[in-house]
Amino acid sequence: MTKRIIPLIMCGGAGTRLWPASREVRPKQFLPLFGKRSTFQDTLLRVSDADLFDRPVIITNAAYRFTVREQLAEIGIDADVLLEPMRRDSGPAIAAGSAFAQTRDSEAVVLALAADHVVRDTGAFLAACREGLAAAESGRIVTFGVEPERPATEYGYIKPGGIVTGQVRAIEKFVEKPDQATAA
Template identity: 45%
Template sequence: MMKIQPVVLSGGSGTRLWPLSREKYPKQLLPLVGDDSLLQATVRRVEGLANSTLAAPIVVCNEEYRFVIAEQLRLMGQSGGIVLEPMGRNTAPALTLAALAAIKNEADAVLLVMPADHVILDTAAFQAAVRQGATLAEAGAVVTFGITPDAPETGYGYIQSGEAFDGAKRIARFVEKPDLATAESYLAAGTYLWNSGISMMKATVWLQAMAACRPDILAVCHKAWDEGTVDGEFMREGKDTFAQCPSDSIDYAVMERLATGNGGAMGAPADVALPPGVVIPLSA
């Protein structure tokens, strides 16, 4: 039975919802919908996934939020690991650290990577999509989830889906936030999805993809991780080393290159192959 490792990326400062959400207490730590904070709702959303063994979550966050997050997990009866970033370096290094943490316990675990600040109301539909994604990820694919658009939204990035792939679709390309006319054309085409920022892949596959796409980030994260310390549930990296890490997002570092096949652009060995990149739709 496959093991799914939830990874919650909780690095945002939440300044756009000021004063309710602010740098010292970002939106993902607030109960904006229901009694749970958005972070707690993210963790709770995957409870009860069938046909899998669910590992305790790994949360990646800034050092200053560690006690609040630990307490919110404790109130849920969760005791997962908390990876503390000494400074923010965007989502690609954050996920790389989480993958290094995950392989310590389960080398073949399938990572379910989720931002901490999403609101998803249809939990059953989400879990069904995750089960489909887990099967593809276990077979070696990098899976991203796109939201089926119901309006020409200009505030989201889009994913264009391509040819069929084992019940999903290949990623054709990622596109930035469009203007209104372009968003309307995407909606009419029927092949574009909003980019949810949720993804699945084996920890080892992510590290291989980073070796192919951003070996510079991978090398710094490895070194910082090896220099790190563990204090209960808190995992810290070497601060001075991690400060040298380039900043890049999951999409720019890896996902877009899965669509273009441009894996060796950052000087990686030519024989490092890219995994297939596929997209699964979610309802809006």
């Protein structure tokens, strides 16, 4: 496998969900909530295997540009940093980052990641990325799902379809933030 994935790390947000620890000037992805590094730094380190991943692209807003550069330097990782002119949620950030990735590689395979996710099993994550890359190289759009631990109305659900290869499955259906009865 010679193709590498370009990690696209979304690093915006308003910093309001974990107030008072998280504030607009320093949102949760920059805080060391689960160890000595921030979740942003942990995300970067998770995609630092140069055999599998290319240089990351960070999407953030101008208010966080210095924090992003400081935290990159602390862990010795270089990245392209794109600044959003205004907050517009994930869709536009992914579109802009993907368009930029195509300027580096017209056949880029992009992995969109949130900077505040916690992944406890890095080996499983990397294995999923390898399988996802193989599926993407065969022309598929790949999405990652996590098996839910409980019914939740704040998340969308992927109903898996047939096996494509290995652990990769087609998607039969996606349900966006269902009501409580549907989630159950």
